[in-house]
Amino acid sequence: MNCxxxxxxxxxxxxxxxxxxxxxAVIGHLEACSGCREHARDLSAVSEALSQMPRxxxxxxxxxxxRDRIEVESRGPGLALLFRSSWRARPLMLPSLIPAALVVVxxxxxALALDGEPAAQGILDGSWGSGLQASGTDANxxxxxxxxxxPRVRGTGRFPAEALTGMAEGTLFLETVVARDGSVLxxxxxxxxxxxxxxxxxxxxxxxxxxxxxNGRPVAVSVYRLISRLxxxxxxx
Amino acid sequence: xxxxxxxxxxxxxxAAGVPAERLLVDRCRQGDxxxxxxxxxxxxxxxxxxxxxxxxxxxxxxxxSQEVFLQVYRHLGRFQGRSSLKTWIYRIVxxxxxxxxxxxxxxxxxxxxxxxxxxxxxxxxxxxAACGGPESPFDQACRRERSQRVQAALLALPFHxxxxxxxxxxxxxSCEGIASMLELPEGTVKSRLARARDSLRRSLFPxxxxxxxx
Numbered sequence: 001m002n003c004x005x006x007x008x009x010x011x012x013x014x015x016x017x018x019x020x021x022x023x024x025a026v027i028g029h030l031e032a033c034s035g036c037r038e039h040a041r042d043l044s045a046v047s048e049a050l051s052q053m054p055r056x057x058x059x060x061x062x063x064x065x066x067r068d069r070i071e072v073e074s075r076g077p078g079l080a081l082l083f084r085s086s087w088r089a090r091p092l093m094l095p096s097l098i099p100a101a102l103v104v105v106x107x108x109x110x111a112l113a114l115d116g117e118p119a120a121q122g123i124l125d126g127s128w129g130s131g132l133q134a135s136g137t138d139a140n141x142x143x144x145x146x147x148x149x150x151p152r153v154r155g156t157g158r159f160p161a162e163a164l165t166g167m168a169e170g171t172l173f174l175e176t177v178v179a180r181d182g183s184v185l186x187x188x189x190x191x192x193x194x195x196x197x198x199x200x201x202x203x204x205x206x207x208x209x210x211x212x213x214x215n216g217r218p219v220a221v222s223v224y225r226l227i228s229r230l231x232x233x234x235x236x237x
Numbered sequence: 238x239x240x241x242x243x244x245x246x247x248x249x250x251x252a253a254g255v256p257a258e259r260l261l262v263d264r265c266r267q268g269d270x271x272x273x274x275x276x277x278x279x280x281x282x283x284x285x286x287x288x289x290x291x292x293x294x295x296x297x298x299x300x301x302s303q304e305v306f307l308q309v310y311r312h313l314g315r316f317q318g319r320s321s322l323k324t325w326i327y328r329i330v331x332x333x334x335x336x337x338x339x340x341x342x343x344x345x346x347x348x349x350x351x352x353x354x355x356x357x358x359x360x361x362x363x364x365x366a367a368c369g370g371p372e373s374p375f376d377q378a379c380r381r382e383r384s385q386r387v388q389a390a391l392l393a394l395p396f397h398x399x400x401x402x403x404x405x406x407x408x409x410x411s412c413e414g415i416a417s418m419l420e421l422p423e424g425t426v427k428s429r430l431a432r433a434r435d436s437l438r439r440s441l442f443p444x445x446x447x448x449x450x451x
Contacts, residue, residue: 008431010431011427011430011431011434011435012427012431015412015427015430017412017427039438042438042441042442043434043435043438045438045441045442046434046437046438046441047406047434049383049387049441050387050391050402050403050406050407050437051406051407051409052384053290053384053387053388053407054380054384055282055286056285056286056289056290056295056298057282057285057286058281058282058285058298058299058302059295059299060299061278061281062277062281062284062285062299062302062303062306063274063275063277063278063281064274065303066273066274066277066303066306066307066310067270067273067274067277069303069307070270070273070307070310073307185303186300186303205296
């Protein structure tokens with residue numbers, strides 16, 4: 001047996017898959033050839049390294065997360081409340097084809113200057129007012145619905161503006177599934193151009209909520225949001 | 238007949254698990270949420286580990302594990318019981334990982350290291366016991382680095398090579414088991430395995446090229 005055919009059989013040899021006559025031929029070759037012996041040693045070191053990789057454990061209970069998602073999915077179609085970006089605007093109620101009875105839609109609008117003028121920076125870091133202020137924050141409270149407390153984003157509720165910088169101009173319609181413990185179970189894009197939206201989705205996935213309550217009991221809820229980015233040029237002076 | 242006896246024996250080995258599993262599946266099909274939570278709890282570790290090793294990212298793996306179990310929930314009615322539940326779930330994991338690969342390829346390569354922080358506590362204890370004493374921080378760091386290198390090399394392989402390699406070497410399945418799970422001829426599994434091992438050997442031991450082959 002030459003080196004080439006011995007090496008071709010090494011993987012099967014190490015698995016104990018060769019018929020005895022072939023296995024003996026491989027052993028014979030390995031005894032004679034130090035190069036192939038080294039090759040075989042490396043191959044078994046590869047197998048050993050892989051089998052010694054530690055098992056990784058999920059960071060939280062997947063069973064609980066799945067239970068919450070099934071709960072949200074199995075509620076059936078309901079009404080969606082579209083909360084607009086200004087608290088003065090009344091929420092619009094629209095029938096939702098999306099299966100969830102407890103549905104909240106908030107609008108996040110971001111106005112970004114095209115050419116990075118200093119004025120644009122003000123908008124981006126949120127000091128420009130309610131431009132990036134999500135509904136459900138103190139600056140923009142959600143309207144109460146009997147028995148329902150909608151989930152609220154913890155912290156400032158301000159959307160990290162840098163996440164929007166790469167996003168294409170346009171609107172994304174997103175669903176965030178919020179678990180009973182307030183963690184985000186999934187962010188699904190329902191509509192819109194997802195090109196370059198990965199940082200936005202990433203930021204939304206990291207959000208933490210005060211969980212939604214129904215008659216005082218925490219429930220898993222889908223929050224629907226519209227994120228728009230429109231590029232505006234600063235006025236000519 | 239010898240082969241018949243063998244089949245009977247191996248059948249008996251798993252016999253303790255099968256009726257319990259069937260019972261659990263039946264209860265899930267009847268819509269018992271407790272039963273389904275139990276089913277998920279029984280398999281979540283293995284699903285997450287496989288997804289994490291195939292995708293190299295713990296957050297992707299967590300997302301994917303949820304999707305896998307949602308799919309299990311929706312399609313449990315289709316589960317025939319011809320393979321074990323575990324094999325059926327493994328197949329869903331591999332298919333979902335493959336789909337995700339297409340869309341999210343090389344999105345977050347830099348986060349591969351996040352996996353090693355999720356090593357289970359028992360694992361750490363076991364390695365402590367194996368070394369005959371508490372592992373020094375230096376040894377810990379070495380072990381972590383080694384496993385990061387292996388993970389990075391794995392991610393550089395084409396998906397179909399990575400899959401057979403992880404199923405064989407990390408999950409410890411037989412070539413025959415992998416072949417029936419992936420619905421491939423066993424010969425294909427073996428040749429992919431050989432090629433995958435060789436690519437991994439080349440990236441982990443780069444100093445030894447093919448130069449020595451006469």
